[in-house]
Amino acid sequence: MFETTDELLKQIRLGEDSSLELKDLRYKGNQVNDPHRNSMADELAAMANTANGVFVLGVDDKSRTVVGIPEDKLDVVETWVCGICNDLITPQLFPDSKDSSRYRRRCGTGYCQSRRPQESLCPSKPRRLLP
Numbered sequence: 001m002f003e004t005t006d007e008l009l010k011q012i013r014l015g016e017d018s019s020l021e022l023k024d025l026r027y028k029g030n031q032v033n034d035p036h037r038n039s040m041a042d043e044l045a046a047m048a049n050t051a052n053g054v055f056v057l058g059v060d061d062k063s064r065t066v067v068g069i070p071e072d073k074l075d076v077v078e079t080w081v082c083g084i085c086n087d088l089i090t091p092q093l094f095p096d097s098k099d100s101s102r103y104r105r106r107c108g109t110g111y112c113q114s115r116r117p118q119e120s121l122c123p124s125k126p127r128r129l130l131p
Contacts, residue, residue, distance in 0.1 A: 041088035
């Protein structure tokens with residue numbers, strides 16, 4: 001992951017690659033309504049099948065602008081990501097979310113790293129469950 005805020009900001013400026021995904025979140029009331037849960041599940045599963053993918057939430061992927069996550073939405077976002085990892089992906093992913101004060105103070109983002117279960121416990125690759 002990123003050791004310093006400067007490392008995180010540098011990676012954001014460089015943009016997305018095979019191990020980094022930037023996501024701006026949109027809200028409707030007290031829920032995340034964009035991106036859609038299914039598309040997020042697809043991307044999380046794909047990222048988990050690479051080495052160690054990182055999603056940086058609260059960053060516009062096109063402009064690479066840090067838009068942040070409102071402080072009153074942090075629990076909503078964490079619940080949303082965990083729900084996707086638990087309900088829509090098999091085998092289940094274990095998000096490692098970071099919204100520590102050093103990142104929030106400097107750039108207002110949160111990031112999560114999708115970890116797949118240990119190979120010995122679960123040999124199949126993560127994939128989105130289809131309805």
